[in-house]
Amino acid sequence: MxxxxxxxxxxxxxxxxxxxxxxxxxxxxxxxxxxxMILMGKRKPTYTPNLDTGDFVIVINAAxxxxxxxxxxxxxxxxxxxxxxxxxxxxxxxxxxxxxTHPVEAAVxxxxxxxALGDAMFKxxxxxxxSEHVNQAQKPExxxx
Numbered sequence: 443m444x445x446x447x448x449x450x451x452x453x454x455x456x457x458x459x460x461x462x463x464x465x466x467x468x469x470x471x472x473x474x475x476x477x478x479m480i481l482m483g484k485r486k487p488t489y490t491p492n493l494d495t496g497d498f499v500i501v502i503n504a505a506x507x508x509x510x511x512x513x514x515x516x517x518x519x520x521x522x523x524x525x526x527x528x529x530x531x532x533x534x535x536x537x538x539x540x541x542x543t544h545p546v547e548a549a550v551x552x553x554x555x556x557x558a559l560g561d562a563m564f565k566x567x568x569x570x571x572x573s574e575h576v577n578q579a580q581k582p583e584x585x586x587x
Contacts, residue, residue, distance in 0.1 A: 448488045452495055458566075459497040460582035462575075465546065466503040469510060474549035476587050477501060481554065481563045494559060498566045500582050505542035505571040509534065519548065542571035 451457060461480060465473055479485055483495035509517065517534040537544055546569050554560040568577060 446488070448490055448493055448495055452488050453493050460500065460577065460580040461497060461585040462500045462502065462577075462582040463585050464503055464573075465501050466506040468507060470507045470545060470549055473501075473507060474546065474553055476585075477546075477550050477567065478553035480585070481550070481566055492559070494562050496563055496566065498580070498582075499568070499585075500575055500577050501546055501567070501569045502573050502575055503571075504546040504569050505538065507546060519544070543569040 463473070463477065477499050480499050481496045483489045483493075483497070486495060486497075488495050514534055518531045519534070519537050520529060520531050522529050532540075534545060547567070550567055551560075551564055554563050568575065
């Protein structure tokens with residue numbers, strides 16, 4: 443048996459598909475895992491861990507994603523300013539009001555590799571709070587799961 447290694451054709455951006463996913467009523471974690479799998483290319487037979495073989499993903503209605511349990515009030519997003527005592531915390535409800543796309547982006551980003559390859563994969567994600575998006579020219583296919 444021979445080991446398959448994708449060539450430049452498989453990783454060429456012009457050969458990648460565009461998928462559109464409606465997040466309305468979907469659970470944040472389940473949506474994020476599916477999006478991360480598409481971005482990494484794990485749903486393709488040509489998946490290679492050290493190459494970016496994934497496709498582009500457009501997520502619409504990100505503001506209408508659902509959280510289970512009492513996470514709507516208790517889930518926290520933390521970041522540090524770099525100054526002593528600079529830990530900032532924002533709960534999900536306030537984050538959704540200020541930046542409705544951030545929870546989906548943060549969840550997907552946390553599921554991608556923590557290196558330059560993960561950064562390249564994350565750039566293929568487009569998240570929109572409403573149902574309108576600017577990527578009609580790419581002719582995205584509807585992805586249901």
